[in-house]
Amino acid sequence: MVIERDDRAVGASVRNFGHGCFTAQSGRALGYAMAARPVWVRLAKEAGFWLRESGTVVVARADDERAVLEEFRESRGDQVELLDRADVEARMPIGADVVGGAWLPQDIRVDPREAARMIAAWLLTQGVRFQWATTALGIEAGLVRTSRGEVSADHVIVAVGHDVDRYFPGLAEEAGVVRCALQMLRVEGPHNRVIDPAVLSGFSLLRYSGFEACPSLQAVRERLGVDHPDLVAAGLNLMFTQRPDGDLTIGDTHTYGRxxxxxxYEALDDAILGQIASLLGYARLTVRERWRGVYASSPDREFLVETPEPGVRVVSVTSGIGMTTALGLAQDVVEGMLA
Structure with a gap:
């Protein structure tokens, strides 16, 4: 049984880029990401939602960014294909400052606005029960008290994202879990151009753990810190994905707090729009929607998995890579509980 406080999924699962950013992870996250990839592909076929095995293009707009990608290629082998400017231009419209890039073929894209809904509908046919519009009021060993009554269970998984502190505040405080807010936008697609891969930028190199071991990353961090101190301070991960209808999901900045x-802040949206327009070589972009995403964040861990009571697991991806890793993490958690 799944207990969900809203009528449908409206949280981080539908507010993201729909990007399975598998290759740019490292360590435990990379393991979960690679375990999640075949599950996403299988679910797309069984539940019938749109999925593209289109990879990711990381665009380099400076020589130090290209150097990071060359070092990343050396460490990852055939998981990374280096691109020159012409190769990048064959995959997407680009501005004059693009000097090259890399293609990460393992990555995928889905439409997050339909994927969660269609997975839930498919799970109904597999015997899973849902209690929608139902609030969990209290959780203890073997029992969940809800706004619609009590539910008994041998195993309870509390997967409430950034709301861990609503149920287990001491656990959240010990792990340093706070909320991270993202400003994101949907803009009109550029001239009916199909952009199949997800697209990352030099700012993205500062956000994903897979690039941290690259010696040239420090030069990128220092240069962007001098050229764009406000955007680095805002935690900009300049990236976009194209929706099935041709529009682009663009973003995103990061603000933290309990x-x-x-x-x-309109200035942050303006900065995102200006940077994406420059990356694509366009004068301006037309905004269709704006929204805020929120996820859990911790300064010292990517994943929170705790057992506050027997038979109760509190689980949260505390690093902004939930779509990428959650289906791998879930297998680990469920198998651990049942064992």
């Missing part, structure tokens, strides 16, 4: 201010 309690987030409800106000978004």
């Amino acid at each position: 309690t987030l201010d409800p106000f978004d």
Whole structure:
């Protein structure tokens, strides 16, 4: 049984880029990501939702960014294919400052606005029960108290994302879990051009653990810190994915706190729009939608997996890579509980 407080999934699962960013992870996250990849592909076929095994293009707009990608290629082998400017231009429209890039063929894309809904609908046919619009009020060994009554269970998994502190505040405080807010936008696609891969930028190199071992990354960090101190301070991960209808999902900035201010900053949206337009070589982009994503974040761990009571697991991806890793993490958690 799945207990869900809303009528449908409206949280981080539908507010993201729909990007399975598998290759750019490292360590435990890379293991979970690679375990999640075949599950995503299988679920797309069984549940019938749109999925593209289109990879990711990481665009280099400076020589130090290209150097990072060359070092990443050396460490990952055939998981990374280096691109020159013409190779990048064959895959997407680009601005004048693009000097090359890399293609990560293992990555995937889905439409997050349909994937969660269609997975839930498919699970119904597999015997899973859902209690929608139902709030979990209290959780203890063998029992979940909800707004619609009590539910008994031998195993309880608390997967509430950034709301761990609503149920187990001491655990959240010990792990340093806070909320991270993202400003994201949907813009009109450029001139009916199909952009099949997800697209990352030099700012993205600062956000994914897979690039941290590259010696040239420090030069990228220092240069971007001098050229764009406000964007680095805002935690910009300049990237986009194209939706099936041709529009682009673009973003994103990162703001942290236990309690987030409800106000978004237009200057950050303007910066995202300007950077994406420059990356694509366009004068301006037309905004269709704006929204805020929220996920759990911890300063010292990518995953929170704790057992506050017998038979109860509290699980959260605390690093912003939930779509990429969760289906691998889930297998690990469930198998561990049943064992």
